[in-house]
Structures are given as C-alpha cells and as structure tokens.
Amino acid sequence: MSYSEDVVISKLSSVNETQEAIVNISQWVLFHRRYADQTVKTWAKALNDAPAHRKLALVYLANEVVQQSRARKREEFLKAFSPTIAEALENAYRQCSPDLQAKIRRVVDVWRQRTVFPDDVLKGIETRLDDADKKKPKQISGGRRIGQGMAFSLGLPLELSKLATAHSDVQSKVNTLGEAVASANKLYSAVTEADALPAPMEYASQIEKVLTSVNGALKASDDMLQSRHELIRQLEALLSVNKAALESETNQHGVLEEKKQKALDLQKEVSDMILGNISEPSNDDTNHDIDIDYSEDRNSPLDKEEESVVPDPVYKPLSETKPSGEKAQALSGLEGLDPALVNFLSSLGEKDGSSTPPVL
The missing domain is CATH 1.10.287 (Helix Hairpins)
Structure with a gap:
C-alpha cells in the first residue's frame, strides 16, 4: 500500500490497545520509514485530538515503533520523535485520567531502562510530566478533579457524570x-x-x-x-x-x-371559637363589681347586728320627744330652757319617783 497522509490518518484512527493491531500498524509505519517526519507529525496531531481512552493506544504504537527502530538500528523514527515526543506526551498526559497517566509513566520508564532515547530527550519528557503533575487542579468533592474532561469536573452526580x-x-x-x-x-x-x-x-x-x-x-x-x-x-x-x-x-x-x-381551616375555626368566648362571656365570668343586687343584703343578719350596736344619741331635741301627758304638763313651765337642762331635771324627777320636776 502506497504512503499518503490520508492513509496514515486512516491507520491511526483504527489503532487500538490490542497487540495485533499495534504490531500490524507499526510494521506498516516502519516500512515507510523514509516518511518518518511526516508520520510523526500526523501522529502527534492524532494524539492531541484523540479522546482519552484512545490516547494510550497511540502512545503504545509510538513505543512499538521506536523500540523496533532501536532494535533494527534504524534512526529515522528515533530522530523524528525526539523533538516532539515530550510535548506530545505532556498534552496527552494532562487529558488522561490517573490510571492512564500511570501507564504513560510506565512507558517512559521502559524507555529510560532500555535507553531508547538520548538522556536529554528522556529528561525533557520526565520534566514535562512532572510539571503537569504539579499543575493539577485541586481536588474537589468526590475525589474528582477539574480539567479532566466533563466526566471528572464539578463533582457531578453519577447520572450526570455518565x-x-x-x-x-x-x-x-x-x-x-x-x-x-x-x-x-x-x-x-x-x-x-x-x-x-x-x-x-x-x-x-x-x-x-x-x-x-x-x-x-x-x-x-x-x-x-x-x-x-x-x-x-x-x-x-x-x-x-x-x-x-x-x-x-x-x-x-x-x-x-x-x-x-x-390547617388554615382549622386555624379559622379555633380563631372563631376564641372570639366567640370573648364577645359572649359565661355567668361564671360576670363582673359582680358592676351590677350588684342589694335587695336581700339590706335585711341580712349582719346589717341588723350592726344596727343594734349603734348607740342612741346623748339627747334628743324636744321637737323629737313625745312625753306622756303628765310629763308634758310638768314640763310645760320649762319651755324656753336649754333642752339639756330640761332633760336633766326630768331625769331627777324620775329617780325620785315624782312626776313633777323640781322648781328652780
């Protein structure tokens, strides 16, 4: 199959994480090694545009290509990847979930163990990945992080996350x-x-x-x-x-x-009951200090007892005294005298048993 950018895009769009797919596509890529620069450029763009779950497959494809190139002592792809691999991996790393990030780290560790790339290239990759870890957004509720796609943002509920x-x-x-x-x-x-x-x-x-x-x-x-x-x-x-x-x-x-x-109807009923009790009081609540019936109290035993202890006046005016006939005749000559004196003289006469007061 002849080489073209469209064919490369088609190959990259069909890659998955299975060993068979990665090996078959890597062999086709290695066969067209003279187009290494163009292939790596297309790969970097595809890696950036791919959804998170497909980025790892493209990283695995690059790993297969560079390791096979090193084993066969072919420098085309090692040289083509060296200027761009650090930036490409950093962009992919930032958009992946923690478990995918760990797998990308594992690939880089294998490259260092096997000295696939020069030390400066490996150091550049690791530095960029470390910087990406340092700039991770703060954790929010539910352990999710902002910036890792909509599914991991804002602590969404499970339904909205899906x-x-x-x-x-x-x-x-x-x-x-x-x-x-x-x-x-x-x-x-x-x-x-x-x-x-x-x-x-x-x-x-x-x-x-x-x-x-x-x-x-x-x-x-x-x-x-x-x-x-x-x-x-x-x-x-x-x-x-x-x-x-x-x-x-x-x-x-x-x-x-x-x-x-x-509740409103019950409230109204209770309110009406309260207002009814206030406007029509019962006999027990009548104020006796307002209307008092004295008709029976005037003849009560208490009042009669009080009347019995009231003292008689010391004397009574002659006009209020009604003496007997003999006494009246005896007192007829005393008219004009002080009533108190008359009474005194009269009492002396009564003590002596005489009906005639003494003549003064």
Whole structure:
C-alpha cells in the first residue's frame, strides 16, 4: 500500500490497545520509514485530538515503533520523535485520567531502562510530566478533579457524570470522523470521476487507496455511531428518571397543599371559637363589681347586728320627744330652757319617783 497522509490518518484512527493491531500498524509505519517526519507529525496531531481512552493506544504504537527502530538500528523514527515526543506526551498526559497517566509513566520508564532515547530527550519528557503533575487542579468533592474532561469536573452526580462522559466522547470524535469522511470522499471522487483512466496497475493502486480511506472513514463512523447511541441512551435514562421524579414530586406537592388548606381551616375555626368566648362571656365570668343586687343584703343578719350596736344619741331635741301627758304638763313651765337642762331635771324627777320636776 502506497504512503499518503490520508492513509496514515486512516491507520491511526483504527489503532487500538490490542497487540495485533499495534504490531500490524507499526510494521506498516516502519516500512515507510523514509516518511518518518511526516508520520510523526500526523501522529502527534492524532494524539492531541484523540479522546482519552484512545490516547494510550497511540502512545503504545509510538513505543512499538521506536523500540523496533532501536532494535533494527534504524534512526529515522528515533530522530523524528525526539523533538516532539515530550510535548506530545505532556498534552496527552494532562487529558488522561490517573490510571492512564500511570501507564504513560510506565512507558517512559521502559524507555529510560532500555535507553531508547538520548538522556536529554528522556529528561525533557520526565520534566514535562512532572510539571503537569504539579499543575493539577485541586481536588474537589468526590475525589474528582477539574480539567479532566466533563466526566471528572464539578463533582457531578453519577447520572450526570455518565452523560458528560458520553457527550465528551462524541465531541472528541467529531473532527476525526469529519476528516476521515472528507478524505474518503476526495479520493473516491478523484478515482471515479477522472476524465481518463490511468494504466491498470496505477488504477489498481488508486482503488486500493480509496478502499483504505473508505474503510478508515467507516471505522470512524462506527465509533461515532456507538458513541452517539450511548449518549442518547444516557439522555433517555436521565430523562426517564427525572420524569418519574417529577410525577412523584407533583403528587407530594398536591398532598402538601391539601394539608396546608386543612390547617388554615382549622386555624379559622379555633380563631372563631376564641372570639366567640370573648364577645359572649359565661355567668361564671360576670363582673359582680358592676351590677350588684342589694335587695336581700339590706335585711341580712349582719346589717341588723350592726344596727343594734349603734348607740342612741346623748339627747334628743324636744321637737323629737313625745312625753306622756303628765310629763308634758310638768314640763310645760320649762319651755324656753336649754333642752339639756330640761332633760336633766326630768331625769331627777324620775329617780325620785315624782312626776313633777323640781322648781328652780
């Protein structure tokens, strides 16, 4: 198969973490070692654009290529990777989860143990990865970190985390699919719409390129369809959960409204009872200090006793005294005298048993 950038993109888009896929693609890459610079440039772009779960496969592919190059004592890819490998790995490392980062670190450790790259290149890689670790966002609730994709941001609940992951996966594949489809369409049009047919061998080579490109586009399309179906499934699951919750909460709201109305009615009844007791008091609550019936109290034994102890006046005016006939005749000559004197003289007469007071 002849070399072209579209073919490289197709190869890289189909790579996965299986040993078979990595070995087969690395052999094709090594066969076209004279295009090492262009291949590494395309690889770096694919690594940057790939979703997190595919970045590790591309790192494994680079590892296979450079280790095979060193074993075969071919310097093309070692020289091509050296200027760009540190930056490419740092970008991938920053976008990966901790478990993927640990696997990338493991690859770098193998490179140092086997002296795959010169010491300055290895030191540059390790320095960049260390800097990436130092600049990690602070931990938030749930142990997730901001900046590691939507699924790991903001301490999202499990349902939203799954949805965010599915959405991020779809978005990461949009550019890959678009590039693969555009390349396949371009090659297909060039072959099928040519004004004149080339020589059979050249024509067969062109058709092979078209098939390779179309297969790559189909692979990218399959990946996109799977991701899109997963996103829709997560959306439907989230929608279903929220619809059920909405129905339950609506019923609960209605029950609370009924309880509120019953409490208001009960409050009104109690208020009316309180106001009724204030406006119409019972006999026990009557204020006796306001209306008192004295009709019976005037003849009570207490009042009669009080009347019995009231002393008689020391004397009574003559006008209020009604003496007997004989006494009246005896006192007729005493008119004009002081009443007190008259009474005194009268009492002397009574003591002597005489009805006639003494003549003064």
